[in-house]
Amino acid sequence: MLFATSLASFWTLGLLQSFGIWQRHYGSQMAVDDGVIQQGDMIKRPIISAIGSLGNGGIFAAFGLLYFPHLPSFGQHIRDLCLLGTFFMTLGFGLASISTHLWMMVLTQGILVGVGGGIFLYTLAPILPEYFVKHSGLAQGIALASGSAGGSVLSLSVPVMLDHLGSQATLSLLGSISLAICSAVSFLAQPPRQIKDRNNTMVCWKTFKDPIFTCLFIANFLHALTLLNPITFGPEFSEALGLSNRTGSIILAIMSAVGIPARLITGYVADVVGHQNMLLLAVFTYAVSVWGFWFSAAAVKSEALWIVFSILYGAINGTFNMIVNSAQKRLFGDELYYSYNGAMTSIRGIGFAISPPIVGSLVTRVQNDELDTPAFIKPISYTGTLLVLLVGCVASVRALDASKRGWEWIR
Secondary structure, three states: OHHHHHHHHHHHHHHHHOHHHHHHHOOOHHHHHHOOOOHHHOOOHHHHHHHHHHHHHHHHHOOHHHHHHHHHHHHHHHHHHHHHHHHHHHHHHHHHOOOOOHHHHHHHHHHHHHHHHHHHHHHHHHHHHHHOOOOHHHHHHHHHHHHHHHHHHHHHHHHHHHHHHOHHHHHHHHHHHHHHHHHHHHHHOOOOOOOOOOOOOOOOHHHHHOHHHHHHHHHHHHHHHHHOHHHHHHHHHHHHOOOOHHHHHHHHHHHHHHHHHHHHHHHHHHHHHOHHHHHHHHHHHHHHHHHHHHHHHHHHOOHHHHHHHHHHHHHHOOHHHHHHHHHHHHHHHHHHHHHHHHHHHHHHHHHHHHHHHHHHHHOOOOOHHHOOHHHHHHHHHHHHHHHHHHHHHHHHHHHHHHHHHOOOOOO
16 A cells, blocks of 8 residues: 555656646747647746646545545545546546647646546545554655655656657656556555444534634645645746756756655654644744745845755655644544545645645746746745744644643654
8 A cells, every 4th residue: 555655646746746847838938839838828827827736636635525534435446446547647648738728738737637646646645544553654754755756757857858759749658657657556556444433424514613623624725825836836936046947947856856855754753753743843844944045035036045945845845745644633533534634635625726826826927038036026925924824723733732632742
C-alpha cells in the first residue's frame, strides 16, 4: 500500500507541483505558435491557472463530504476506482494534445486530468494511515516525499520536452506515462482495513457546534487557499525578476527537491513531537517566510530572497497535507474519521479549485515578458494575510484540545 501511494504521489503530485511550467508556457508565444491556445489567451492568467486548480484533484475532493463516509465500503473496490482514474487521466492528456483553445485545455488538462488524479490522491492517502498506526506520519512522509521527487523531475523535464517536442507531443507523452504509472498503481492498491463501528453518515450542521471541528474546518480551507500559490506562479515570478526560463524551472525543481528529505524528517518528527505541534510549526513558518522573504523579494526585486523563500517553502509546503489525516484521526477517533475527514476534504477541494484563479486575477494583466515584481505584491499580500488567519485557527485547535483533554506537550 505504501508503494502504491508513493507511486501515485510521484505522478499526480509531481504534475501538481510542476504546473507552474504550464502556467508560464500557456502565457508565452510558444504555446500560440504550437496552436494549443489563441493569441488573446496569453494574458488570461485566471483561466490558465484554472487548468492547474482543476487539474490538482480539487474538483474530485470537493465531493468528499458525500463519498468519504462510504470510503470503507466502496474502498473495497479500490483497484477498480484507480483504473477509472487511469482512464480519466489518460483521456484528459490525450484530448488536450489535440486542443486548440484555452477553454478546451480547461476541460481536458483541467477537469478530466483533475478527476482522474483526484481519485488517486483522495482515496489512497486517507487509507494509508490505517496500515501504519504507530508511524503514520513517517508513512505519509514517504508518500509525499515521492510527490516532491515527481515535482522535481517534471519541473526539469517538461520544459525540455516542450522545447524539443512541442506542446502536443509533450501532452501525448504525459498521457502515455499516466497510463503506465497509474495502471501499476491500480494493481498494487489495497482497500481500507476492516474496523468495527465506523460512522458512515455525513456531518450535519450540529457538528459545527464543536469548536475544534469548526476551527480545523476553517484551517483546511485557508490552507488550500494558500498552498499552491508559490508553485503555480513561481516561474512567472522568476521571469519578473529577470531570470531565464531555465533558471525559473530549476528554482521550481528546488522547491520540490527540498521537500524530499523534509517530508521524511517532518513525518518522523511529527510522530515524536505530536501532529498538532508539527502542524502549528509548519503553518507559522510558512506565514513568516511569505511576509519575510517572498514579499520582500517582490518589493526590492531580490533574487536571493526569492531563492531563500523557495527553499523554506519547499521544506514545509507539504507538511499540512502530510499529517492532517493523522491529526484528525487522533482528534476524532476511528469511528468518526472518514465522516469528518470527508467534510475537511471537501472544503480543501473547494479551496484548491478556486485559489489559483483568485491569485491569477490579482496579478497585473500583461504578457509574461512585460511582468515586473510589483505585479505580484497583491497576490503575495493576499497569501500572507490568509496564512496569519491559518496560524490562528491551528493554534486554536491546539488550545481547545488541551482544554478538553488536559495539557500535554506532545500532541
